Amino acid sequence: MNNVKVGIIMGSQSDWPTMREAAEILDALDVPYEARIVSAHRTPDRLWDYGKTAVDRGLHVIIAGAGGAAHLPGMMASKTRVPVIGVPVQTKALSGVDSLYSIVQMPKGFPVATMAIGSAGAANAGLMAAGILANGDPALAQRLDDWRAALSASIPEDPQDD
Numbered sequence: 701m702n703n704v705k706v707g708i709i710m711g712s713q714s715d716w717p718t719m720r721e722a723a724e725i726l727d728a729l730d731v732p733y734e735a736r737i738v739s740a741h742r743t744p745d746r747l748w749d750y751g752k753t754a755v756d757r758g759l760h761v762i763i764a765g766a767g768g769a770a771h772l773p774g775m776m777a778s779k780t781r782v783p784v785i786g787v788p789v790q791t792k793a794l795s796g797v798d799s800l801y802s803i804v805q806m807p808k809g810f811p812v813a814t815m816a817i818g819s820a821g822a823a824n825a826g827l828m829a830a831g832i833l834a835n836g837d838p839a840l841a842q843r844l845d846d847w848r849a850a851l852s853a854s855i856p857e858d859p860q861d862d
């Protein structure tokens with residue numbers, strides 16, 4: 701066991717520019733994480749091993765991003781009870797609607813908490829993971845509250861001309 705409680709996994713290197721948004725949120729909140737390429741189709745044995753060992757390795761949340769036929773989050777949810785947050789990566793062909801539908805429509809019994817398409821979804825996945833961990837970590841809860849307050853404070857009340 702180590703103190704890494706969040707796993708960020710993605711189907712391809714090409715997903716990293718999106719999934720890095722989750723990592724950057726976790727960096728900002730001082731939450732340790734690991735990041736791995738785990739493809740449902742190209743490295744199924746790696747997916748199986750990752751899911752099989754997730755509980756014993758101390759993971760509390762898995763953020764899984766994939767695009768197109770995005771089976772990674774759902775397959776991971778089938779292999780471990782560690783909560784899986786799914787990020788539909790935006791695709792060229794279908795703008796990520798394919799990814800969204802592939803991730804969100806899970807059968808009863810195996811949930812994936814599905815975020816928005818693309819970078820906003822990835823950033824929110826980081827915040828969601830931090831929020832889950834914050835329930836048992838008062839210091840993290842304070843950092844998350846501060847982060848949210850700072851975001852609110854950065855929003856001007858009055859619109860400005862360009």
Ligand code: RP5
Nearest residue numbers: 711712714715766767768789
């Ligand atoms: C999926 O196929 C990946 O998650 C990625 O979003 C998409 C395209 O992968 P590459 O062809 O760029 O490796 O498995």
